[in-house]
Amino acid sequence: MWSDELKMVMWIELTLPWEENMTTWYFEKHNGYRNIVNAAEDNVWKVAPLCVEVGARGYINGKWHHMRRALKLDKIMNKRLKNAVSDVAVRCSYFLYVCLRRREWCTTKLLG
Secondary structure: OEEOOOOEEEEEEEEOOOHHHHHHHHHHHHHHOHHHHHHHHHOOOEEEEEEEEEOOOOOEOOOHHHHHHHHOOOHHHHHHHHHHHHHHHHHHHHHHHHOOOOOOOOOOOOOO
16 A cells, blocks of 8 residues: 555565464564665655564464554454454465365365
């Protein structure tokens, strides 16, 4: 998301690592965007890279609150979004597990 008028850009990077690797991936993502952030800030843009990690088993770490505040989500919307994201992570992890030893992956509806 960006605004030419406000000279501000914000993006959300969602990563679904194994829970033990969440901190590692958080810093990995932020470091990967450092050049882009520096270039934008050199051109007087405000930058808000929001890196969110949701564990493969649905756990959401404490970094979620940065995104929630930046997007100004109220408590109800925050809870709904958090539950939905967690649920999708678990469903996708389960799908990958089920398809682990198949030659061809089956297609199935993961949501809804």
